[in-house]
Amino acid sequence: MTPSTGTSRRPDAARNRAALLEAARAELAENDGPLRLREVARRAGVGQGTLYRHFPTRADLLGALVLDRLEQLVLRLEEAAEVGDGPDLARSLHEFVVAGLETGRDPVFIDVLAGDAEQGTPVGALLDRFDEALATLVEDAQDAGLVSDSLEPTDVLRLLCGVQRAVALAPDLEDLPERYAPALLAALREA
Missing domain, CATH: 1.10.10.60 (Homeodomain-like)
Known part of the structure; x- marks a missing residue:
């Protein structure tokens, strides 16, 4: 222990x-x-x-600071990935994108995710689950026509991170994740 x-x-x-x-x-x-x-x-x-x-280490302390938030994001992504194709998939994808954009307001969270989490650490284990669920969600969304077949899960993540940055630049505008999510989802569909 x-x-x-x-x-x-x-x-x-x-x-x-x-x-x-x-x-x-x-x-x-x-x-x-x-x-x-x-x-x-x-x-x-x-x-x-x-x-x-x-x-x-400093990384251990920073990882502990974001562990709960990361776990909530992973759980939301896993729930979205479990929906499969159907009418709830678009809603689940939208909710995940909004939750992902919300994390852009926390620079520590972004720094920890951008770093290399070691295998066997709680953050590393959550990031592995994140990658698996994201791959499932992107595949289902592609099958449903919600995400372009030209995009890989890493592309989706990079685009999400780019819009996260835009959210982080305007911390006073609380509605940005909800406002930007439809534009990001449209871009994912049309890419």
């Missing part, structure tokens, strides 16, 4: 982990630069040894 996997742990260790995650979120919200681990430990009221026991 490793400390950074979210498995059961002593109550004080669980409190320390939660405090470290909260401190890391606060540090990222207040500072534009890289996550300062010493400052995270200070904010959490723990020593650096405690920080490194829970999160041996």
Whole structure:
């Protein structure tokens, strides 16, 4: 049982982990630069040894920050992929695109996804599930005429990431994911 996997742990260790995650979120919200681990430990009221026991690397800490959000996105994608062809497929594809665009508002989430997640880590396992479900969804959407046959799942992901960037550039406009989703879906169909 490793400390950074979210498995059961002593109550004080669980409190320390939660405090470290909260401190890391606060540090990222207040500072534009890289996550300062010493400052995270200070904010959490723990020593650096405690920080490194829970999160041996900066990447582990960042991965833990996005793990819940990534899991929700993967679950949504898996649900959409399970719909198969039929009237619910278009709705499921739309909902996944909107959820994907929403993630563009979280730069830590985008940075973690852009990095190389190691095999065997919780983030790596979720990204593997994401890739499998995306491939299934794209194939079903192609069969239904919702996504062009000329596109691979990686193309769909790149286009989604491009529009995510546009969403991230206007954080005050909360309706952008819903407004941009139809344009992206039309582009996927016509590519």
